[in-house]
Structure formats: structure tokens, C-alpha cells
Amino acid sequence: EAGVVQSPRYKIIEKKQPVAFWCNPISGHNTLYWYRQNLGQGPELLIRYENEEAVDDSQLPKDRFSAERLKGVDSTLKIQPAELGDSAVYLCASSRVYSGNTIYFGEGSWLTVV
Amino acid sequence: DQQVKQNSPSLSVQEGRISILNCDYTNSMFDYFLWYKKYPAEGPTFLISISSIKDKNEDGRFTVFLNKSAKHLSLHIVPSQPGDSAVYFCAASAGATNKLIFGTGTLLAVQP
Numbered sequence: 001e002a003g004v005v006q007s008p009r010y011k012i013i014e015k016k017q018p019v020a021f022w023c024n025p026i027s028g029h030n031t032l033y034w035y036r037q038n039l040g041q042g043p044e045l046l047i048r049y050e051n052e053e054a055v056d057d058s059q060l061p062k063d064r065f066s067a068e069r070l071k072g073v074d075s076t077l078k079i080q081p082a083e084l085g086d087s088a089v090y091l092c093a094s095s096r097v098y099s100g101n102t103i104y105f106g107e108g109s110w111l112t113v114v
Numbered sequence: 115d116q117q118v119k120q121n122s123p124s125l126s127v128q129e130g131r132i133s134i135l136n137c138d139y140t141n142s143m144f145d146y147f148l149w150y151k152k153y154p155a156e157g158p159t160f161l162i163s164i165s166s167i168k169d170k171n172e173d174g175r176f177t178v179f180l181n182k183s184a185k186h187l188s189l190h191i192v193p194s195q196p197g198d199s200a201v202y203f204c205a206a207s208a209g210a211t212n213k214l215i216f217g218t219g220t221l222l223a224v225q226p
Contacts, residue, residue: 004157042118042203042216043158056213091157102148103214105157 002026004106006092012112018080021109024073025094032069033103034060034077035091043091043105049075082113117141118206120217128225133191135220137204140185144206148214149178149189152201161202162189194224 005024013019025032030051035043046065048056051072060067064083069075079086089108119138127133135149145166150158164171164178164187171178177190191198204217 006157040218042205042218043214044216045213048213093157102160102163104160105150107155107157110155 004092004094004104006090006106006109008109009107010110010112012114013082015084015113016081018078019082019111020076020078021090021092021111023075023077023092023106025075025092026096026104029094029096029104030072031095032075033093033095034067034075035093035105037089037091037108039088046077046090079111082111084113087111087113115140116218117144118204118215118217120202120204120220122220123218124221124223126223126225127194129196130193133189133194133198133222133224135189135191135202135204135222137187137189137217138185139187139206141206141208141215142185143208144215145209146207147178147180147187148205148207149176150203150205150216151198152203152219158203191222194222196224196226198222199224 007022032049034046037043047060047067049069067077091108093103093105095103148163149161151161152158162173162176162178164180169180180187201219201221203219205214207214
């Protein structure tokens with residue numbers, strides 16, 4: 001079974017530029033998550049989808065971040081414009097059912113804003 | 115407000131000995147706990163989990179213990195191997211949300 005696939009793996013951009021990350025979850029997983037991990041910290045949830053619906057986006061900085069999950073499968077996370085403080089690893093994850101189940105992570109998209 | 119705390123940023127253990135990684139939490143509503151392992155430049159990999167209805171769960175060399183009264187869980191690795199060297203994250207969730215709250219991680223170094 002293929003794991004969670006993310007692209008690009010690495011991205012370096014100048015501040016104020018836009019950037020987008022793509023994620024394809026594990027087949028059959030209806031819940032998709034975007035996490036952000038800063039250096040020396042644990043991952044923090046940005047947004048969670050149940051199928052196409054964003055059921056928890058309370059931690060998503062909506063002034064510059066947006067996400068979508070069309071057709072309830074793959075997802076895109078966008079930052080526009082990027083700031084220096086956005087440098088982090090953006091992790092996509094998926095799980096099969098709504099609660100009490102293991103979340104599986106992709107390898108992450110490493111963003112550096114210069 | 116750090117709801118999940120891993121107070122030891124690093125741990126060094128000799129190969130073949132036991133590794134004990136600790137995690138404390140403050141939210142009494144947490145009812146599901148997980149440990150993830152992370153190698154450099156990779157995403158976190160699920161290792162083992164435990165529900166709050168249990169106090170112990172084993173999977174091969176890995177055992178997780180949960181002490182609900184102390185709001186404490188620990189991961190035991192026996193015997194430790196050099197390939198276990200990684201950052202270990204403790205995570206917890208409450209109820210039906212499946213929203214994982216992570217600790218800051220403990221870097222385990224297993225010396226040959």
C-alpha cells in the first residue's frame with residue numbers, strides 16, 4: 001500500500017512569493033491533515049478534512065494560508081505571500097476513520113523563506 | 115500552553131540496554147496516546163499506541179505504559195539498537211476529534 005505522498009520535498013522561495021504544497025493521502029483514508037513542524041518542536045495541526053469538508057481549521061492563519069481538498073482525495077496547501085516565519089516542514093497526514101485511529105504522515109515538504 | 119510535555123530533549127543509551135522515554139500531559143480528556151519515531155529528513159512514523167482503558171501495550175521490543183492518575187506515559191525499548199536512534203514524539207488526542215497534540219520530542223542516541 002502506497003503511503004502519503006507529498007510534493008515538493010524541498011522549496012526555497014523569497015519572502016512575499018507564493019508557494020503551494022500538494023498531498024495525496026493513503027487510498028481509502030477519508031481524513032486528511034496538514035501539520036506544520038517548526039525546528040525543535042512537535043507537529044502542530046493547521047487543518048483537518050473529513051472528505052471534502054474542512055472540519056477543523058482553527059489553527060490555519062487564514063490571512064495568508066489557504067487549503068483545498070477537491071473531490072475528497074488529494075489536497076493543496078497554499079501560502080501567499082510567504083513570510084520568513086513560515087520556514088518550516090509542512091506535513092500531510094491521513095487516517096481511515098474519524099476517531100481513535102492512527103494517523104500516517106508523509107515525508108513532508110521543507111520550506112525555506114529567504 | 116504545552117498540553118503534552120517531553121521534558122528530556124535527549125537521551126543516550128548503550129546498545130542492548132533499555133531506553134525509557136517519558137511523556138507527561140495535562141489534559142485529563144486525552145484518551146488515546148501514540149508514539150512516533152522520526153528520522154532526519156523524513157516524516158514521523160507511527161510506532162505504538164495505547165488507549166486510556168489500558169495501562170500497557172506491547173509490540174515486539176516496544177512497550178508503552180500509561181499511568182492515568184499521574185498523567186504520565188513512557189515508552190520502553192528493550193533491547194535498544196543503533197537503528198533506534200531517532201527523535202521520538204509523544205502525541206495525545208481527546209474524544210472523537212482525533213486531533214493529535216504532540217510533545218516537543220526526545221532525541222534518542224543508541225551507542226554501539
